[in-house]
Amino acid sequence: MNPSKDIPLQNNQAKLSLKLLSLRYLMTWTGIAILRLSVFLPYNFLMRFGNGIGMILHKISPHRAEIVKINIKKCLGIEGKELEHLVRSNFKALGRGFFETAIAWWASNKKIKALSQNIVNEHLIDQLDSGALVLIKHSTHLELDLRILSNYFDLTGMYKNQTNAVVNYVMINSRNKYVKASASNNEAMKAIRWINKGEKFIYAADQDYGLKVSAMIPFFGSDAATVTFPALFSRKNIKIIMADVSKIDGCYVIEFAELNNTEDEKYFLSSMNECYEEFIKKEPEGYLWMHRRFKSGSENAIYPKWSSREKRRAKRRMKRD
Secondary structure, eight states: OOTTTTOOOOOOOOOGGGGGSSSSHHHHHHHHHHHHHHSSSSSHHHHEEEEHHHHHHHHHHHHHHHHHHHHHHHHOOOOHHHHHHHHHHHHHHHHHHHHHHHHHHSSSSHHHHHHOOOOOHHHHHOOOOOOEEEEEOOOOTHHHHHHHHHTTTEEEEOOOSSSSSSHHHHHHHHHTTOOOOOTTTHHHHHHHHHHTTTOEEEEOSSSSSOOOGGEEEEEEEEEEEEEEEHHHHTTTTEEEEEEEEEEEEEEEEEEEEEEEOOSSSHHHHHHHHHHHHHHHHSSGGOOTSSSSSTTTTGGGGGGGOHHHHHHHHHHHHHOOO
């Protein structure tokens, strides 16, 4: 790909096809319709209902519950009843996340603004007169985080195609309402070109994307595969801002922090992970602990084997090949 080639600012589009209307997706469409209608219900009611869904998920998903437990214990160093309580709280947050996603996709701007009132270091965004990389964390309310942030600056960003074609269709078309331009996770060069155009590109760099694109950097005191993509911008002296949205006392609090540019990749990534740690500790129950953060490297054996999941993934890989 020619780096000098101009790439226009645009959102990828998802088209409705007859395939998406087949009977195999009937339950998916039913679930989406329920979520769409839920936006008209009171917020507090939805959150309580989400808590109940989360507890059901906790009961029927022992593998996921074990991953959450391992990650929280390893990162936060808690045990016993405190650990069990935080695991259950995390699943409640996951349940609430379904409705927070619905609010992000279909609620009015007035409702979104009413949910987020406190902003820390807003001047960091106000002072941006050029392109920047904006880093966020994977929270259980990530979709709502994006919608909230879109009220303060124009977003360009990256997304991963979903396995379910209907969910993918709805996600892309819903996000396009508040994301200025988007690229799939296979189009990373767009990020560089859009930032060079003066855009703010939002990216979540707190998960394990594999050793090929990562360096082993401490995360809560343990080495974890940390994607090196943000360090590329640091070396280019492009401004890098971390944007956090944490739910505190029922309100989504926004905080911005600036990372110092440096050519030292390890130093920059260490500083980035430390900042992620501070944001995660603000609302630990709202972090996506379900991801196998330490799956790469020598510590992969800490997670339980999940043969049925691996078989499904193997089938999908065979279809792609």
